[in-house]
Amino acid sequence: MVYAIVFFLGKQLKLIENKYVYVPHLHEDLGKNIFLNKVFLFYKNGYSQIGTPFLKNINVQVEILQHLKGNKIIIFKKKRRKGYKIKNGFRPLFTKIKVISFLQKE
Incomplete structure (x- = not known):
């Protein structure tokens, strides 16, 4: 098994x-x-x-396969006894990538 943990777009991915x-x-x-x-x-x-x-001698090659939307996320705000209720939602955008190979420099 070969894997890497990478820092990508503010997140750590395995x-x-x-x-x-x-x-x-x-x-x-x-x-x-x-x-x-x-x-x-x-x-x-x-x-x-x-x-x-970071490791200086390792690169990860990935291929972009698809752009898609995730499941809807609901944001509901309410203040009790004030009659204030707001319901909003959105679908976040994602990109599906595939790991092609790990390149090691000597």
């Missing part, structure tokens, strides 16, 4: 090779390959590398 992950919306074209270079941890065959704070 990326496994040939698996799909939903991340916050990216303004990139479908099918485009991008490289993530902020890797905290890299694990391969029982051997792990930990960065301080």
Whole structure:
């Protein structure tokens, strides 16, 4: 098993090779390959590398597969005994990415 923990768009993600992950919306074209270079941890065959704070010799190549909307999130505000009620909602945007490979520089 090969995986990496990466810092991406303000979140820490565990990326496994040939698996799909939903991340916050990216303004990139479908099918485009991008490289993530902020890797905290890299694990391969029982051997792990930990960065301080990032590993300089590891990049993760991901492909953008799809842009989609998530489930509706409801925001309900109320102040008791005042007659104040407001109900709003929105559907967050996500991007589905697939991990292609982990590139190690020597």
